[in-house]
Amino acid sequence: MKRVMLLLVAAIAIAAFCLPMNGCDKARPTSPIDGNRAYAWVKGMVDIGPRPAGTMELKACRDYILGELKKLGLTAKVDSFKSEPHGAGIEFHNIECEIPATNADEKRLLVLGSHYDTKRTHVPGNPNPEMLFVGANDAGSSSGLLIELARHFKANPLPCRLLLTWFDGEESLPWEWDSDKALFGSRRCVQQLVKRFKGGSLKDAVPCMVLLDMVGHKDLAITQDTASNQVLIKLFQQAIDQLSYGSKFFQDKNHMTDDHVPFLNYGVRAIDLIQFGDVTAWWHTGNDTMDLISPESLAIVGHVVSVALPLVAAEFYKKQ
Numbered sequence: 001m002k003r004v005m006l007l008l009v010a011a012i013a014i015a016a017f018c019l020p021m022n023g024c025d026k027a028r029p030t031s032p033i034d035g036n037r038a039y040a041w042v043k044g045m046v047d048i049g050p051r052p053a054g055t056m057e058l059k060a061c062r063d064y065i066l067g068e069l070k071k072l073g074l075t076a077k078v079d080s081f082k083s084e085p086h087g088a089g090i091e092f093h094n095i096e097c098e099i100p101a102t103n104a105d106e107k108r109l110l111v112l113g114s115h116y117d118t119k120r121t122h123v124p125g126n127p128n129p130e131m132l133f134v135g136a137n138d139a140g141s142s143s144g145l146l147i148e149l150a151r152h153f154k155a156n157p158l159p160c161r162l163l164l165t166w167f168d169g170e171e172s173l174p175w176e177w178d179s180d181k182a183l184f185g186s187r188r189c190v191q192q193l194v195k196r197f198k199g200g201s202l203k204d205a206v207p208c209m210v211l212l213d214m215v216g217h218k219d220l221a222i223t224q225d226t227a228s229n230q231v232l233i234k235l236f237q238q239a240i241d242q243l244s245y246g247s248k249f250f251q252d253k254n255h256m257t258d259d260h261v262p263f264l265n266y267g268v269r270a271i272d273l274i275q276f277g278d279v280t281a282w283w284h285t286g287n288d289t290m291d292l293i294s295p296e297s298l299a300i301v302g303h304v305v306s307v308a309l310p311l312v313a314a315e316f317y318k319k320q
């Protein structure tokens, strides 16, 4: 009996030790990213309702993001613009927040972005125009996580400058995807960066860009985007392996057209972290609600980004 009790105590002790490590696969450091906090920020945006470009609801979302950044002691600015002939007269607004490098002389930027507009649904071609689309995963998840990553990188700055951007107008204005009538915010961001670093090539001033989009699904399965830069994929894989999250990343492949493309077009290395496997049950439907996403998934993607960005900085932002 005593022996049985001892064995039982030992078994409970081992179980207690293993539980936080997801089945004892490998010791994993605790995530510095708080999934619950990121989830609360996503909810703050989703509670506003549908948030397409040019609406008062997207303005409310923008004010919310700006207010939360301010609470974190971060300063952000808004870049407002129109984009004719394809922008339908809409005024778009990118949000930008720059975190200084550990080395004050380092001028080069790493861009970390997410779009924050939601797909407009009252348009021809939508089979269900009356649906309520609140975009918890698309684009709430990445937009909320980006606030938590801003908090993290303010406390743990990189050797390069980090430009956090919330892009407006990622979604295609027509229901069916039309690249000319989408990606307005990211194209504008690239144009502004070209102006800022006039005289040099953009890829020297901005060696890398990381995009987050649809990163909160409770059954997390981030796709490997074949348009993304191969070296960045390898560096992210290194972070994923280090944290033993291999089962949740890069198990499927797809070629994505997303906010990283305008950067790729200028020679900037870019990677898109997006879940785009079997998305028919929820993507651009009324099912993209808060119960589709989880704090755990946000914490996992945030953890990977928090480990991968220092690897990216070490590889592409060496001291000149």
Ligand SMILES: [Zn+2]
Binding pocket: 119, 138, 171, 284
């Ligand atoms: Zn979308």
